[in-house]
Amino acid sequence: MASIALIAHSSPDAVVAYRTGIAVTARTFLADVAHLATCMPRGDHVLNVCKDRYRFTVGFAASLLAKKVSLLPSTHSPQFIRQLVQFAPDVFCMTDDPGCDFDLPQFRYPDAPAGDTAPRAVPAIDAEQLVAYVFTSGSTGTPVPHKKTWGRLVACVREGAQRLGIAGGRSYALLGTVPAQHMYGFESTVLTCLQSSNALCAERPFYPVDICANLARLPRPRVLISTPIHLRTLLGADIDLPAADLIVSATAALSPQLALDAEQSFGAPLIEIYGSTETGQIASRRTVATHEWQLWPKVSLTLQDGRAWAQGGHVEQPTLMGDVLEARGDQRFILLGRTEDLVNIAGKRGSLGYLNHHLNAIPGVLDGTFFVREEEPGSAGGVTRLAAFVVAPNLDAASLLERLRERIDPVFLPRPLLFVERLPRSTTGKLPREALLSLAAGAAECAPANLGRPWAR
Amino acid sequence: MSEKASLLQQTSAPEPAALEREIAGLIVQALNLDIDPRDISPEAPLYGEGLGLDSIDILEVALVVSKQYGIQLRADSEENGEIFRSLRHFAKYVAAQRMK
Numbered sequence: 001m002a003s004i005a006l007i008a009h010s011s012p013d014a015v016v017a018y019r020t021g022i023a024v025t026a027r028t029f030l031a032d033v034a035h036l037a038t039c040m041p042r043g044d045h046v047l048n049v050c051k052d053r054y055r056f057t058v059g060f061a062a063s064l065l066a067k068k069v070s071l072l073p074s075t076h077s078p079q080f081i082r083q084l085v086q087f088a089p090d091v092f093c094m095t096d097d098p099g100c101d102f103d104l105p106q107f108r109y110p111d112a113p114a115g116d117t118a119p120r121a122v123p124a125i126d127a128e129q130l131v132a133y134v135f136t137s138g139s140t141g142t143p144v145p146h147k148k149t150w151g152r153l154v155a156c157v158r159e160g161a162q163r164l165g166i167a168g169g170r171s172y173a174l175l176g177t178v179p180a181q182h183m184y185g186f187e188s189t190v191l192t193c194l195q196s197s198n199a200l201c202a203e204r205p206f207y208p209v210d211i212c213a214n215l216a217r218l219p220r221p222r223v224l225i226s227t228p229i230h231l232r233t234l235l236g237a238d239i240d241l242p243a244a245d246l247i248v249s250a251t252a253a254l255s256p257q258l259a260l261d262a263e264q265s266f267g268a269p270l271i272e273i274y275g276s277t278e279t280g281q282i283a284s285r286r287t288v289a290t291h292e293w294q295l296w297p298k299v300s301l302t303l304q305d306g307r308a309w310a311q312g313g314h315v316e317q318p319t320l321m322g323d324v325l326e327a328r329g330d331q332r333f334i335l336l337g338r339t340e341d342l343v344n345i346a347g348k349r350g351s352l353g354y355l356n357h358h359l360n361a362i363p364g365v366l367d368g369t370f371f372v373r374e375e376e377p378g379s380a381g382g383v384t385r386l387a388a389f390v391v392a393p394n395l396d397a398a399s400l401l402e403r404l405r406e407r408i409d410p411v412f413l414p415r416p417l418l419f420v421e422r423l424p425r426s427t428t429g430k431l432p433r434e435a436l437l438s439l440a441a442g443a444a445e446c447a448p449a450n451l452g453r454p455w456a457r
Numbered sequence: 458m459s460e461k462a463s464l465l466q467q468t469s470a471p472e473p474a475a476l477e478r479e480i481a482g483l484i485v486q487a488l489n490l491d492i493d494p495r496d497i498s499p500e501a502p503l504y505g506e507g508l509g510l511d512s513i514d515i516l517e518v519a520l521v522v523s524k525q526y527g528i529q530l531r532a533d534s535e536e537n538g539e540i541f542r543s544l545r546h547f548a549k550y551v552a553a554q555r556m557k
Contacts (some may be wrong), residue, residue: 206512207519209529233516237523346513385511401509410511416491 003124003156006033006061007199012119016170016193017054019202021217024054027117029061035114036062036077042108044424045088046069049181052094055109056180057190059094064125064150072181073135074277074348075409079358083143084355127151134183134277139341139353140190141361144406146278147316154195156280156314157187159296161196163284164246164271166223170308172245173218175201176225177211182347183277184250188225207269208237221245224266228254229383231345235261239380240326244268249287251347253335259287274335277349279310283333292332303327309341322349343372346383358407359388362400367423370414389439390413391422477548480522487521488514499545507543515541527556 009016012027036058040046048061048070050056063070071091073080074294084091093104100106124130129150161167167454174193178185193200201218205211211234215224223246226234232238234241235258244266244311249259250273262270274293275281283293296302301321310320321340325333338344341351352370359368359420368390392400397417404413424435481494484503488510501507504515519530528551530540540550 206516206532207530208523210532229513229516233520235521237529239523239529330485383517402506405506410509412515413509415509 002127002151004127004151005122005124006030006064007194009122010197014197015178015199017057017200017202017218017381018051018173019054019219023199026122027119028113029058030120030122031114031117032058032092032424033060033061033065033123033144034120036110036115036204037065038265039110040068040094041092041105043068043090043092045069045071045091047073047084047091047093047102047104048104049076049093049100051179051204052096052202053180053189053200053204055096057193057200058207059109060190063192064129064131067129069130070132071135072132072136072186074182077405077407077409078103079407080143087143087145113224125150127154134186136277137350137354139351139357141354142359148280148317152314152316153187153191155298157191157195158295158296159314160187160273160281160284160372161192161198163273163296164192164223164248165219166192166198167196168244169197170221172198173201173220173222174198174225175211175215175218175222176204177206177230178225178227178251178347181203183280184273184275184347185225187275187281188248188273208234208239212239212242215244216242223248227251227347228258232258235265240266244273247327248273250281254287256287256291263288276319279315279321282310282315290431292328292334295331295333297331300330301325301327301333308333308386343370343386343412345385345411348409350409350412355386355408355412359390359404361407362392362403364395365390365392367425367432369423369436370412371440373440385415386412387416387418387440389418389420389423389436391420473548473552476552477544478529480548480551481544483521483525484508484510484518487517497544499548500543502541502543504541504545510541522551525557526551526554528554 007026009026014026014357015023016026017024040062046058046068050059050060052168060070091104092107093102094107096108096109113292127150131145131150132148133145135143135145166172173190176185176189180190181185189200192198201214203214205214205451224244225248228249246268247262247266247270254272259270272285272287272289273281274283282299283295285293287415296313299310300312302309308321309318310321322339324339326336327333343350355370359365371387373387403444423431424439425431477499481497484493485494497508503510522528539546541547
């Protein structure tokens with residue numbers, strides 16, 4: 001059976017990571033992985049929530065060696081953790097945070113480095129080995145697991161590294177502002193480091209000055225792997241930006257103007273990646289040059305009834321994409337927008353069906369619906385949130401939001417949450433968008449004081 | 458700690474309450490919140506429960522205070538955990554750190 005080496009680095013002294021700017025060699029990394037693999041608890045499923053990207057990567061690699069499956073959810077709400085236990089009763093949580101309070105057996109990442117750093121052979125992993133489940137929220141309230149095998153993950157990120165021009169043998173230092181547990185961060189920082197002989201940065205800086213400081217202390221060539229939200233904040237912060245050799249963006253489409261600003265400010269090309277949790281990365285574009293996305297060579301798109309299915313190559317099974325796409329020849333497409341049921345708030349994707357399920361499952365809620373507002377003209381590229389209407393005469397906003405926070409990712413919490421007497425359902429029970437829009441307008445006119453987030457008081 | 462306290466005391470203009478109101482207005486405007494800035498309790502947490510801001514909002518707020526007051530927020534600064542504990546804490550931090 002085909003197997004693929006854990007890392008592509010050709011020498012034990014090649015750099016795999018930078019922690020606080022200090023290089024970690026392949027020799028040290030392999031020793032850390034081997035050591036951790038021997039001390040992990042029983043249980044075939046790992047919820048790896050290590051915040052430090054190096055520790056996450058050692059934890060993931062050790063799980064590969066111990067034939068444990070990593071679980072990569074999109075949210076950590078208490079309800080989701082309970083569902084995770086139902087899915088995998090032997091799951092344990094691997095964490096580097098002493099304050100971690102997930103209701104799971106906990107395994108603290110060992111802080112002591114492995115003692116034995118004698119050179120060792122690079123482990124080979126069976127290409128067919130099931131290495132991860134990534135979760136999407138699904139549309140019924142139950143998260144949907146998606147299988148990821150080692151060979152397909154590797155095929156995806158090797159093509160990705162080609163596209164980014166960082167597969168040529170030079171070691172690039174990769175700084176990510178996205179978590180290692182999110183599919184984009186997992187592929188673009190963790191796997192791309194392992195499989196393209198690059199080096200990841202253990203830190204995940206948040207504020208613009210922290211991002212700049214971390215980037216500046218990495219050796220060149222260096223890559224910033226980020227999102228439209230972080231790039232917009234970086235460019236708007238009025239600070240000196242260090243030079244970079246490549247900028248990568250994903251999670252939402254970047255405006256051509258922001259892409260141009262980023263290229264000029266960092267003095268580097270910016271490449272956008274398109275993908276989904278289910279498929280991983282499947283297309284890319286140089287945003288300043290073209291609005292067309294180019295598919296990974298072995299991946300194809302099939303358009304059917306206005307919906308786009310991705311399949312082939314590393315994609316595990318034909319997958320319905322959440323966006324409306326228009327083909328431009330065999331290998332290219334343009335993005336026209338989201339399909340009706342799906343929302344994407346700051347890179348977190350969910351279906352309105354899933355959100356409505358949770359809203360209506362709260363005791364005391366008689367009827368309720370989430371609602372996508374029009375883009376607000378004044379928001380200037382900021383994140384537009386969801387609104388919700390709810391019929392719940394015996395609940396107040398604070399307790400309803402508390403219940404909701406237990407169930408869904410906070411990014412989807414409604415703003416505003418509007419209490420109404422009834423929803424404008426048609427005779428068939430449907431909620432026409434026009435009716436919701438006029439309900440929203442009416443609510444704004446009659447009762448501005450109740451519009452916002454009353455729990456702020 | 459005492460050094461920080463004296464720094465806070467030296468900062469006299471504008472009045473703390475006025476600065477709180479000004480910052481509340483900036484937050485409401487930057488985040489498109491449909492509430493009156495005066496309704497933000499000075500003592501309630503800004504992050505998570507309370508006002509309900511999340512990390513995306515915090516980035517937006519960071520951008521606004523950098524433009525308005527010349528302050529660059531940092532994750533590693535000592536006071537970081539305290540800054541968003543309430544509007545009052547945030548206003549004190551701004552008063553102590555502002556460059557403009």
